[in-house]
Amino acid sequence: MGDYFERIVDIDIDATAEEAGLLADRITEWLVAEGVITRAPDGTGMYSQYADGGYAPGPRWTRAVQADLGRPPGPLAVITGRHHFVGGQGEDDAEYAVCPRCATRTTFIDYPNSFEADEPTWAPFRAAVEAWEATGTGEAICPACATPSPVTDWQWCDSYALGTLCLEFWGWPPLSDAFVADVTACLGHRTAQHTGKF
Ligand SMILES: [Zn+2]
Structure with missing residues:
Protein backbone atom coordinates (compact mmCIF):
# COMPACT_ATOMS: atom_id res chain seq x y z
CA MET A 1 0.00 0.00 0.00
CA GLY A 88 -8.50 12.02 -2.81
CA GLN A 89 -11.54 12.23 -5.04
CA GLY A 90 -14.82 11.96 -3.21
CA GLU A 91 -13.80 13.76 0.00
CA ASP A 92 -16.28 16.48 -0.95
CA ASP A 93 -19.62 16.47 -2.76
CA ALA A 94 -18.19 19.18 -4.98
CA GLU A 95 -14.94 21.00 -5.66
CA TYR A 96 -15.32 24.70 -5.14
CA ALA A 97 -13.97 27.93 -3.72
CA VAL A 98 -15.83 30.58 -1.70
CA CYS A 99 -15.29 34.26 -2.51
CA PRO A 100 -13.83 36.20 0.45
CA ARG A 101 -15.77 39.30 -0.64
CA CYS A 102 -19.33 38.10 -1.34
CA ALA A 103 -19.24 34.53 0.08
CA THR A 104 -20.60 33.06 -3.17
CA ARG A 105 -19.46 29.53 -3.89
CA THR A 106 -17.97 28.94 -7.34
CA THR A 107 -18.22 25.23 -8.19
CA PHE A 108 -15.64 23.61 -10.48
CA ILE A 109 -16.76 19.97 -10.23
CA ASP A 110 -20.22 18.91 -9.10
CA TYR A 111 -20.11 15.22 -8.05
CA PRO A 112 -21.53 12.87 -9.15
CA ASN A 113 -22.95 14.80 -12.11
CA SER A 114 -19.44 15.42 -13.34
CA PHE A 115 -15.92 14.21 -12.64
CA GLU A 116 -14.14 16.77 -14.80
CA ALA A 117 -13.65 20.42 -13.90
CA ASP A 118 -15.81 22.85 -15.85
CA GLU A 119 -12.99 24.30 -17.94
CA PRO A 120 -14.30 27.85 -18.60
CA THR A 121 -14.91 28.28 -14.83
CA TRP A 122 -11.76 26.54 -13.60
CA ALA A 123 -9.18 27.88 -16.10
CA PRO A 124 -8.85 31.41 -14.63
CA PHE A 125 -8.61 29.99 -11.07
CA ARG A 126 -5.96 27.47 -12.16
CA ALA A 127 -4.01 30.30 -13.84
CA ALA A 128 -4.24 32.40 -10.67
CA VAL A 129 -2.96 29.51 -8.53
CA GLU A 130 -0.10 28.91 -10.98
CA ALA A 131 0.79 32.61 -10.79
CA TRP A 132 0.81 32.43 -6.98
CA GLU A 133 3.03 29.32 -7.04
CA ALA A 134 5.47 31.01 -9.43
CA THR A 135 5.57 34.53 -7.96
CA GLY A 136 3.78 34.57 -4.59
CA THR A 137 0.93 36.65 -6.03
CA GLY A 138 -2.18 35.47 -7.87
CA GLU A 139 -5.73 36.78 -7.94
CA ALA A 140 -8.93 35.10 -9.11
CA ILE A 141 -11.98 37.11 -10.17
CA CYS A 142 -15.25 36.07 -8.57
CA PRO A 143 -17.86 35.23 -11.25
CA ALA A 144 -20.61 36.54 -8.93
CA CYS A 145 -19.27 39.92 -7.76
CA ALA A 146 -16.48 40.48 -10.34
CA THR A 147 -14.00 41.32 -7.56
CA PRO A 148 -10.44 39.98 -7.83
CA SER A 149 -9.10 38.42 -4.59
CA PRO A 150 -5.78 36.71 -3.81
CA VAL A 151 -6.10 32.93 -4.21
CA THR A 152 -4.86 32.62 -0.62
CA ASP A 153 -7.93 34.56 0.58
CA TRP A 154 -10.45 32.29 -1.13
CA GLN A 155 -11.82 29.52 1.07
CA TRP A 156 -11.19 26.24 -0.74
CA CYS A 157 -13.08 22.97 -0.37
CA ASP A 158 -11.59 20.29 1.92
CA SER A 159 -9.91 18.36 -0.90
ZN1 LIG B 1 -17.57 37.42 -4.94
Whole structure:
Protein backbone atom coordinates (compact mmCIF):
# COMPACT_ATOMS: atom_id res chain seq x y z
CA MET A 1 0.00 0.00 0.00
CA GLY A 2 2.96 2.30 -0.65
CA ASP A 3 0.93 4.26 -3.14
CA TYR A 4 -1.47 5.56 -0.49
CA PHE A 5 -0.74 8.81 1.25
CA GLU A 6 -1.91 10.81 4.24
CA ARG A 7 -1.21 14.52 4.20
CA ILE A 8 -1.30 17.43 6.66
CA VAL A 9 -1.07 20.86 4.99
CA ASP A 10 -0.39 24.09 6.87
CA ILE A 11 -2.97 26.40 5.28
CA ASP A 12 -1.96 29.62 7.09
CA ILE A 13 -0.05 30.62 4.02
CA ASP A 14 1.11 34.06 5.01
CA ALA A 15 4.23 32.18 6.07
CA THR A 16 7.24 33.40 4.08
CA ALA A 17 9.72 30.91 2.65
CA GLU A 18 12.02 31.59 5.61
CA GLU A 19 9.19 31.06 8.11
CA ALA A 20 8.12 27.85 6.34
CA GLY A 21 11.70 26.61 6.61
CA LEU A 22 11.81 27.34 10.35
CA LEU A 23 8.43 25.66 10.82
CA ALA A 24 9.66 22.64 8.85
CA ASP A 25 12.71 22.41 11.16
CA ARG A 26 10.48 22.70 14.24
CA ILE A 27 8.00 20.02 13.17
CA THR A 28 10.81 17.68 12.02
CA GLU A 29 12.54 18.02 15.39
CA TRP A 30 9.28 17.30 17.19
CA LEU A 31 8.53 14.24 15.02
CA VAL A 32 12.03 12.87 15.71
CA ALA A 33 11.70 13.57 19.46
CA GLU A 34 8.33 11.74 19.48
CA GLY A 35 9.90 8.76 17.70
CA VAL A 36 7.50 9.07 14.75
CA ILE A 37 10.43 9.42 12.32
CA THR A 38 14.21 9.16 12.38
CA ARG A 39 16.55 11.47 10.46
CA ALA A 40 17.50 8.61 8.12
CA PRO A 41 16.63 9.52 4.53
CA ASP A 42 14.08 7.22 2.91
CA GLY A 43 12.54 7.46 -0.54
CA THR A 44 11.11 3.99 -0.94
CA GLY A 45 7.54 3.58 -2.11
CA MET A 46 6.70 7.24 -2.40
CA TYR A 47 5.29 8.91 -5.50
CA SER A 48 5.06 12.50 -4.36
CA GLN A 49 4.93 15.24 -6.98
CA TYR A 50 6.52 17.58 -4.42
CA ALA A 51 9.47 15.64 -2.97
CA ASP A 52 11.85 12.84 -3.99
CA GLY A 53 12.48 11.60 -0.49
CA GLY A 54 11.51 11.80 3.14
CA TYR A 55 12.44 10.45 6.56
CA ALA A 56 12.22 6.82 7.64
CA PRO A 57 9.53 5.87 10.19
CA GLY A 58 10.77 5.90 13.79
CA PRO A 59 10.47 3.39 16.65
CA ARG A 60 7.16 4.92 17.84
CA TRP A 61 5.53 5.56 14.44
CA THR A 62 2.29 3.92 15.64
CA ARG A 63 1.81 6.99 17.87
CA ALA A 64 0.64 8.79 14.70
CA VAL A 65 -1.97 6.35 13.47
CA GLN A 66 -5.34 4.85 14.32
CA ALA A 67 -4.26 1.23 13.92
CA ASP A 68 -0.96 -0.66 13.61
CA LEU A 69 -0.15 -2.10 10.18
CA GLY A 70 1.89 -4.94 11.65
CA ARG A 71 4.84 -3.70 9.56
CA PRO A 72 6.60 -0.34 9.20
CA PRO A 73 5.07 2.23 6.85
CA GLY A 74 6.93 4.23 4.18
CA PRO A 75 8.66 7.59 4.40
CA LEU A 76 7.35 10.87 5.72
CA ALA A 77 8.23 13.86 3.51
CA VAL A 78 8.40 17.41 4.93
CA ILE A 79 7.60 19.65 1.95
CA THR A 80 8.14 23.41 1.76
CA GLY A 81 7.43 25.90 -1.02
CA ARG A 82 4.21 27.33 -2.51
CA HIS A 83 2.10 24.44 -3.75
CA HIS A 84 -1.50 23.41 -4.35
CA PHE A 85 -2.42 20.05 -2.83
CA VAL A 86 -5.26 17.88 -4.09
CA GLY A 87 -6.78 15.22 -1.85
CA GLY A 88 -8.50 12.02 -2.81
CA GLN A 89 -11.54 12.23 -5.04
CA GLY A 90 -14.82 11.96 -3.21
CA GLU A 91 -13.80 13.76 0.00
CA ASP A 92 -16.28 16.48 -0.95
CA ASP A 93 -19.62 16.47 -2.76
CA ALA A 94 -18.19 19.18 -4.98
CA GLU A 95 -14.94 21.00 -5.66
CA TYR A 96 -15.32 24.70 -5.14
CA ALA A 97 -13.97 27.93 -3.72
CA VAL A 98 -15.83 30.58 -1.70
CA CYS A 99 -15.29 34.26 -2.51
CA PRO A 100 -13.83 36.20 0.45
CA ARG A 101 -15.77 39.30 -0.64
CA CYS A 102 -19.33 38.10 -1.34
CA ALA A 103 -19.24 34.53 0.08
CA THR A 104 -20.60 33.06 -3.17
CA ARG A 105 -19.46 29.53 -3.89
CA THR A 106 -17.97 28.94 -7.34
CA THR A 107 -18.22 25.23 -8.19
CA PHE A 108 -15.64 23.61 -10.48
CA ILE A 109 -16.76 19.97 -10.23
CA ASP A 110 -20.22 18.91 -9.10
CA TYR A 111 -20.11 15.22 -8.05
CA PRO A 112 -21.53 12.87 -9.15
CA ASN A 113 -22.95 14.80 -12.11
CA SER A 114 -19.44 15.42 -13.34
CA PHE A 115 -15.92 14.21 -12.64
CA GLU A 116 -14.14 16.77 -14.80
CA ALA A 117 -13.65 20.42 -13.90
CA ASP A 118 -15.81 22.85 -15.85
CA GLU A 119 -12.99 24.30 -17.94
CA PRO A 120 -14.30 27.85 -18.60
CA THR A 121 -14.91 28.28 -14.83
CA TRP A 122 -11.76 26.54 -13.60
CA ALA A 123 -9.18 27.88 -16.10
CA PRO A 124 -8.85 31.41 -14.63
CA PHE A 125 -8.61 29.99 -11.07
CA ARG A 126 -5.96 27.47 -12.16
CA ALA A 127 -4.01 30.30 -13.84
CA ALA A 128 -4.24 32.40 -10.67
CA VAL A 129 -2.96 29.51 -8.53
CA GLU A 130 -0.10 28.91 -10.98
CA ALA A 131 0.79 32.61 -10.79
CA TRP A 132 0.81 32.43 -6.98
CA GLU A 133 3.03 29.32 -7.04
CA ALA A 134 5.47 31.01 -9.43
CA THR A 135 5.57 34.53 -7.96
CA GLY A 136 3.78 34.57 -4.59
CA THR A 137 0.93 36.65 -6.03
CA GLY A 138 -2.18 35.47 -7.87
CA GLU A 139 -5.73 36.78 -7.94
CA ALA A 140 -8.93 35.10 -9.11
CA ILE A 141 -11.98 37.11 -10.17
CA CYS A 142 -15.25 36.07 -8.57
CA PRO A 143 -17.86 35.23 -11.25
CA ALA A 144 -20.61 36.54 -8.93
CA CYS A 145 -19.27 39.92 -7.76
CA ALA A 146 -16.48 40.48 -10.34
CA THR A 147 -14.00 41.32 -7.56
CA PRO A 148 -10.44 39.98 -7.83
CA SER A 149 -9.10 38.42 -4.59
CA PRO A 150 -5.78 36.71 -3.81
CA VAL A 151 -6.10 32.93 -4.21
CA THR A 152 -4.86 32.62 -0.62
CA ASP A 153 -7.93 34.56 0.58
CA TRP A 154 -10.45 32.29 -1.13
CA GLN A 155 -11.82 29.52 1.07
CA TRP A 156 -11.19 26.24 -0.74
CA CYS A 157 -13.08 22.97 -0.37
CA ASP A 158 -11.59 20.29 1.92
CA SER A 159 -9.91 18.36 -0.90
CA TYR A 160 -7.97 21.35 -2.24
CA ALA A 161 -5.38 23.25 -0.19
CA LEU A 162 -2.81 25.95 -0.86
CA GLY A 163 0.17 25.84 1.47
CA THR A 164 3.87 26.48 1.99
CA LEU A 165 4.45 23.55 4.35
CA CYS A 166 3.10 20.02 4.14
CA LEU A 167 3.73 16.63 5.74
CA GLU A 168 3.15 13.70 3.41
CA PHE A 169 3.02 10.18 4.87
CA TRP A 170 3.48 7.42 2.26
CA GLY A 171 1.97 4.02 2.98
CA TRP A 172 0.80 4.98 6.49
CA PRO A 173 -2.55 3.89 7.94
CA PRO A 174 -5.09 6.66 8.66
CA LEU A 175 -3.65 9.24 11.08
CA SER A 176 -5.24 9.55 14.53
CA ASP A 177 -7.16 12.72 15.35
CA ALA A 178 -4.99 13.21 18.45
CA PHE A 179 -1.80 13.13 16.37
CA VAL A 180 -3.17 15.58 13.79
CA ALA A 181 -4.19 17.88 16.66
CA ASP A 182 -0.66 17.65 18.13
CA VAL A 183 0.94 18.50 14.78
CA THR A 184 -1.46 21.41 14.33
CA ALA A 185 -0.62 22.69 17.84
CA CYS A 186 3.12 22.34 17.17
CA LEU A 187 2.78 24.41 13.97
CA GLY A 188 0.50 26.94 15.67
CA HIS A 189 -1.43 27.27 12.39
CA ARG A 190 -4.61 25.93 10.80
CA THR A 191 -4.20 22.69 8.85
CA ALA A 192 -6.05 20.65 6.24
CA GLN A 193 -5.92 16.86 6.05
CA HIS A 194 -5.95 14.75 2.88
CA THR A 195 -6.06 11.04 2.20
CA GLY A 196 -5.40 9.76 -1.28
CA LYS A 197 -3.93 7.25 -3.65
CA PHE A 198 -1.19 7.95 -6.17
ZN1 LIG B 1 -17.57 37.42 -4.94
